[in-house]
Amino acid sequence: MFRKILIANRGEIACRVIRTAHRLGIRCVAVYSDADRHALHVKMADEAVYLGAAPARDSYLVIEKVIEAAKQTGAEAIHPGYGFLSENSRFVQACDAAGIVFIGPPVGAIEAMGSKSAAKSIMEKAGVPLVPGYHGKDQNPELLKAEAEKIGYPVLLKATAGGGGKGMRIVEKAADFDQALASAKREAINGFGDDTMLVEKYLVKPRHVELQVFCDSKGQGVYLFERDCSVQRRHQKVIEEAPAPGMTDSLRAQMGDAALKAAQAIGYVGAGTVEFLLDADDSFFFMEMNTRLQVEHPVTEMITGEDLVEWQLKVAAGQPLPKQQSELQIRGHAFEARIYAEDPDHDFLPATGTLSYLRTPEENRHVRVDTGVLEGDEVSIYYDPMIAKLIVWDTSREAALSRMAQALAQYRIAGVTTNTRFLKRLAEAAPFQQADLDTGFIERHQALLFDEKGGSYSPNLLALAALYALLKLNHERQQEATRSRDPWSPWHGFGGWRLNTNPTLNLRFALPEQENPVEVAVEASNATGNKNLWTVRVGEHKLLVEGQLNDDRLDAVVNGHHRSIHVADLHNQLTLFTADEQFSCQWLRPDLDSHEFEEATASLTAPMNGSVVTLLAEAGARVSKGDPLIVIEAMKMEHTLSAPSDGLVAEFFYAAGDLVSQGAELLKFEAAEE
Incomplete structure (x- = not known):
C-alpha cells in the first residue's frame, strides 16, 4: 500500500479521498488555488501545495504543476477525483513518465472512452447494444443535419469529448438544428477544447441507469450493481438512487454482463461506470463510459457496504479486487441528493456568494453528508457550484425516501440561493415516490416541483x-x-x-x-x-x-x-x-x-457572475420580444438572455470575453412604444 498520495482535486471528493486514505494510514497531500487557500480539503490534508490562480486552467488543470507537487512532496501516487484531470490521457502519461502511480485506468482505456464516437465503435464490436446515431469524423454541419434527418427528430447533439451535460442539446425539429449545433459547439470548445459532435436518436421517455464496474490488474472484474440517475436538469443528475426501482434479477444480470464486456473490451483497471439508456420495454443501449469514480458512488457504497475509494487505492497498489461477484450483495436502498448553489425556480441559474449560515443534518448510519465546504466559505464562479452530497440509506425505498425528505428539511443554508427546498419537493412528489421515472421527469412535473407563489406571502x-x-x-x-x-x-x-x-x-x-x-x-x-x-x-x-x-x-x-x-x-x-x-x-x-426596493429599469442585467460569450444582435438593431441578445457563461454553462419586449438595442456595455458581475447592466434596451 502507498505511504503518501496526492489528491489532484478539490471540494468534497478531495475530502472524501483524504478521509479514506487516513483510515488506511496513508498520508495525503492537497493542492489548491488562490480561491481555495482556506478550503476544507487543505485543512484536512497532511500537506498542501499551491498551484496558482483561481481559474482551473491556471491551477488544477496545469499538468506540470500537479506532477511537480507530487515530486516535491514525495507522493507515490495521485488520485484525480472526478472532473479536472481525471480523464485526461496526457496527465496519465505524465504520471507514468514521472514514475508516479495514477489511481485510475491505463492510458489506453481513457483514450478509448475519451471520444464518444470512438467508444461507440468499440462497444459495437464488443456486442454492447447502441442507440441509433451518427458517430463519424466528418463534421460538416450540413452532413450532421442530414444525418439528423435520416435518424428522425428529436435528436440529441452531444460533444464527443464532453460530460456532465455540457455541449449537449436536444433538437426537436430541423428549424432549430443550426442554432442548437452552434451553441453546443461553442460550449464544447470552451469546456473541453474540442467541438466534435455526434448525433443520436433522442429516446422520448428513457431511464438513465448506470452500472458500477471494477477491474483489477489481474484480469478480474465485477459490477457492484446499478444506480438510477434518471432525474436530471440540463442533462446533469439531481437525485440518484440504488438499486434501480423495478429492476429484475434477469435484467440486472444482462446489464451487468454488458457493462463488464464494455470494460474488458478496453483493458480497464480501477473504478468505472457504464451508462445505459433503459427503455420502457427493458431494452437498453450503451450511452457512455466514465473512466473514473462517479459523483454518485456513495449510493453504491451504502447498499453494498463497500468503500470504493479503498478499492481504488488497493487496486492501484497492485492488489486483487477485495471481493468477487458472488460475494457482493444488495442491502436496502439509498438515495443521493446533490446540494447545489443554484436557483431552481429561475431555470437552475448557478448562484454565487458566501455560505454565511450553514447547518447540516446529523450524520448517523442512515444519513451521510459528503462536503468540501464550511460555514463562511465562498461559492465562486470558478468551479462547479455543488456544495455537498446528502446520502441516506434504509431497508426499503419508501423508508429511505422518507429519511431523505426529513434530512433535506434539516439542511439549512443562507447567504447563497440553493436547491434544498426543490429537492424536498422532488422527494415528496407522488410520481417520484411511485418511481415513475425517466430523464424528462422534471419537465413533466413542473407544477409539482417549482414554486408558483410569485410575490405572495403567508x-x-x-x-x-x-x-x-x-x-x-x-x-x-x-x-x-x-x-x-x-x-x-x-x-x-x-x-x-x-x-x-x-x-x-x-x-x-x-x-x-x-x-x-x-x-x-x-x-x-x-x-x-x-x-x-x-x-x-x-x-x-x-x-x-x-x-x-x-x-x-x-x-x-x-x-x-x-x-x-x-x-x-x-x-x-x-x-x-x-x-x-x-x-x-x-x-x-x-x-x-x-x-427599500427601487423600481426596476428596462435594462437587462447579468443573472450571475460570469463572462460574455457572444453578442447576438448589433447595437442599434430593432428586435422582437424573445429574440436572443447576449450569451453569458457561468459555471461552465451557457445562458442566453432575450429581449423582454419589442424594442431597440441602444447600446451594449460589454464585449465577448468580458467578465461581468451579478446584477451588472449588460445593455441599454429601449422598449417600443405601444
Whole structure:
C-alpha cells in the first residue's frame, strides 16, 4: 500500500479521498488555488501545495504543476477525483513518465472512452447494444443535419469529448438544428477544447441507469450493481438512487454482463461506470463510459457496504479486487441528493456568494453528508457550484425516501440561493415516490416541483418573522439596560407605550418579488401577564404570537399552534426554516430605509457572475420580444438572455470575453412604444 498520495482535486471528493486514505494510514497531500487557500480539503490534508490562480486552467488543470507537487512532496501516487484531470490521457502519461502511480485506468482505456464516437465503435464490436446515431469524423454541419434527418427528430447533439451535460442539446425539429449545433459547439470548445459532435436518436421517455464496474490488474472484474440517475436538469443528475426501482434479477444480470464486456473490451483497471439508456420495454443501449469514480458512488457504497475509494487505492497498489461477484450483495436502498448553489425556480441559474449560515443534518448510519465546504466559505464562479452530497440509506425505498425528505428539511443554508427546498419537493412528489421515472421527469412535473407563489406571502410566516424581530429587539434592549448606569430607564423599552391604549409597534418587511414593503402592526397583550405575548396584524389577519429565542432556534406559538423553527439573520436579511418551507424577507429597521426596493429599469442585467460569450444582435438593431441578445457563461454553462419586449438595442456595455458581475447592466434596451 502507498505511504503518501496526492489528491489532484478539490471540494468534497478531495475530502472524501483524504478521509479514506487516513483510515488506511496513508498520508495525503492537497493542492489548491488562490480561491481555495482556506478550503476544507487543505485543512484536512497532511500537506498542501499551491498551484496558482483561481481559474482551473491556471491551477488544477496545469499538468506540470500537479506532477511537480507530487515530486516535491514525495507522493507515490495521485488520485484525480472526478472532473479536472481525471480523464485526461496526457496527465496519465505524465504520471507514468514521472514514475508516479495514477489511481485510475491505463492510458489506453481513457483514450478509448475519451471520444464518444470512438467508444461507440468499440462497444459495437464488443456486442454492447447502441442507440441509433451518427458517430463519424466528418463534421460538416450540413452532413450532421442530414444525418439528423435520416435518424428522425428529436435528436440529441452531444460533444464527443464532453460530460456532465455540457455541449449537449436536444433538437426537436430541423428549424432549430443550426442554432442548437452552434451553441453546443461553442460550449464544447470552451469546456473541453474540442467541438466534435455526434448525433443520436433522442429516446422520448428513457431511464438513465448506470452500472458500477471494477477491474483489477489481474484480469478480474465485477459490477457492484446499478444506480438510477434518471432525474436530471440540463442533462446533469439531481437525485440518484440504488438499486434501480423495478429492476429484475434477469435484467440486472444482462446489464451487468454488458457493462463488464464494455470494460474488458478496453483493458480497464480501477473504478468505472457504464451508462445505459433503459427503455420502457427493458431494452437498453450503451450511452457512455466514465473512466473514473462517479459523483454518485456513495449510493453504491451504502447498499453494498463497500468503500470504493479503498478499492481504488488497493487496486492501484497492485492488489486483487477485495471481493468477487458472488460475494457482493444488495442491502436496502439509498438515495443521493446533490446540494447545489443554484436557483431552481429561475431555470437552475448557478448562484454565487458566501455560505454565511450553514447547518447540516446529523450524520448517523442512515444519513451521510459528503462536503468540501464550511460555514463562511465562498461559492465562486470558478468551479462547479455543488456544495455537498446528502446520502441516506434504509431497508426499503419508501423508508429511505422518507429519511431523505426529513434530512433535506434539516439542511439549512443562507447567504447563497440553493436547491434544498426543490429537492424536498422532488422527494415528496407522488410520481417520484411511485418511481415513475425517466430523464424528462422534471419537465413533466413542473407544477409539482417549482414554486408558483410569485410575490405572495403567508401571514403565518410573516407573524413568525415579526415574533423573531420582537424577541431580538427585547434582547437588545435588555443588553443595553445591563450596560447602562440606569437599567430602569424607559428609553430601554421598545414597546411603543401609549396613554390609555395598548402599546403598538409597527414593523416593516420587504419580500422578494413584492413591490412594496409589508406593514405588520404589533400590540402587547397583557391579558396573561406574559411579556412575550403579542397580537400581530398582517393585513386583515390577526394572530396571537408568543415564543422564546435561543440562538438561531425560535420556539413559537401562533394562534395556539406550537412549532420550532430556525432563523438565519444576516444583517437583518431573515431566512426562516420550517419543516416544510423556507421563507426569506428583509427586516427594514428604522435605520435601513435606504434598502427599500427601487423600481426596476428596462435594462437587462447579468443573472450571475460570469463572462460574455457572444453578442447576438448589433447595437442599434430593432428586435422582437424573445429574440436572443447576449450569451453569458457561468459555471461552465451557457445562458442566453432575450429581449423582454419589442424594442431597440441602444447600446451594449460589454464585449465577448468580458467578465461581468451579478446584477451588472449588460445593455441599454429601449422598449417600443405601444
